[in-house]
Amino acid sequence: MTSDVTLNDRPKPRVEPDASLPLPLQPIDRLLRPVARILHIEATSGIVLVLCTAVALIAANSSYAETYMAFWHQHVRIEFGGFVFDHTLHHVINDGLMAIFFFVIGLEVKRELVHGSLSDWRQAMLPFAAALGGMVVPAGLYLMLQYDQPGMRGWGIPMATDIAFVVGCLALLGSRVPHSLRMLLLSLAIVDDIGAILVIAIGYTEAVAVPYLMLAAGSIGMVHVFAKLGVRRFPPYIVVGAVAWYALHQSGIHATLTGVVLGLMTPARAVLVPERFREYLQFKQRDFSDQQWAQQRHRAKVVREVQRLTRETVSPLEYLEVTLHPWTAYVIMPVFALANAAVVIRPEQIGDSVALAVMLGLVIGKPLGIVLFSWLAVRSGLARLPHRLPWRMLVAGSCLAGIGFTMALFIDGLAFGEAGLDTAKIGVLIGSAVSAVVGMALLYWASAAQHD
Helix, strand or coil, X not given: CCCCCCCCCCCCCCCCCCCCCCCCCCHHHHHHHHHHHHXXXXXXXXXXXXXXXXXXXXXXXXXXXHHHHHHHCCEEEEEECCEEEXXXXXXXXXXXXXXXXXXXXXXXXXXXXXXXXXXXXXXXHHHHHHHHHHHHHHHHHHHHHHCCCHHHHHHHHHHCCCHHHHHHHHHHHHHHCCHHHHXXXXXXXXXXXXXXXXXXXXXXXXXXXXXXXXXXXXXHHHHHHXXXXXXXXXXXXXXXXXXXXXXHHHHXXXXXXXXXXXXXXXXXXXXXXXXXXXXXXXXXXXXXXXXXXXXXXXXXXXXXXXXXXXXXXXXXXXXXXXXXXHHHHHHHHHXXXXXXXXXXXXXXXXXXXXXXXXXHHHHHHHHHHHHHHHXXXXXXXXXXXXXCCCHHHHHHXXXXXXXXXXXXXXXXXXXXXXXXXXXXXXXXXXXXHHHHHHHHHHHHHHHHHHHC
């Protein structure tokens, strides 16, 4: 079907002056811009996580609990010839979607190792020592309380810090938090993630199927070959990465580790330097002149070439991190919370030994380990306290590190089966909430004392 109205006769959308965006402002832009502004607020992802956790808790303790639980345990089945993939939706989220979450963690770790606070070993020593103490002491405290008990397998639960909640709390406090403390806590959380990954790989892997493990290693090796050959398109990496994920899943090692490995393998440097790209754009200026553009026979080809080269001005790591971070923060982690935070709360469970061990590990063990190991590192001369960061601010900030929501629930599922242990989850929820309240209150007090 053709139209008698030419392109020039059609009503043109009203253009508002915007030097940064030379496109006509469409009605959908007016709807999405407020949403985009909200999503760029640091605290938003933490708020979304809290809301999803509340929804899961309310649903699990309501008359709809059975229906809600059944939804997450319905089966997802893919069958093709002799290949059959049949797992619960809960399993697909924890092993599949969370692999993307771990891929982004791998990207963040690689960025910090190459360009960030972990690139200089002297600068990295303090967050490294703090993170080590924040893992060893909570795990040791938990093992002391659960030694030779059925709950002993949960020793890894109080070890990890949830970076999304920590960032949210810091954003709410705003300028009251010194930049040096913010950077220290974020670096600590990154090192913490590395520790949690090692815990998952070493502490919660039982039997290993060697043939599948070899297939996973071969697939990851193919990713390295692609990089050496200069393959720049993402689809080949996605296909080989999916094979590596499936092979590791079948091997007995947790499949999310595929995401970490591939994240660490992602190149951190751009291929095209800005100066060369500017020269290219100057050369292409004549192609976009009115007369020349109207006579172009392969305009789509020119556009695709400009798009491809524009993307090459940033590293694959930076591009993927910026692209995937909103999906992990606003889709994957909230869905994970909805599927894993559904705990039936009974008053008697709060006093359970596992719940208490997790709570004490997060609320007491985390800050104690961080402060103790930081003090030892500074005292021994291996590290130094950042300028204008008093110990009281570090002590206050270390309490926020006891927020262990996402990774703690994830390790709970590994330690006690796919559904996890409700008493451990209660310990995580209460311990994280107490750590958040105490940490923010102490930071508020410490900042007020510093300005007096």
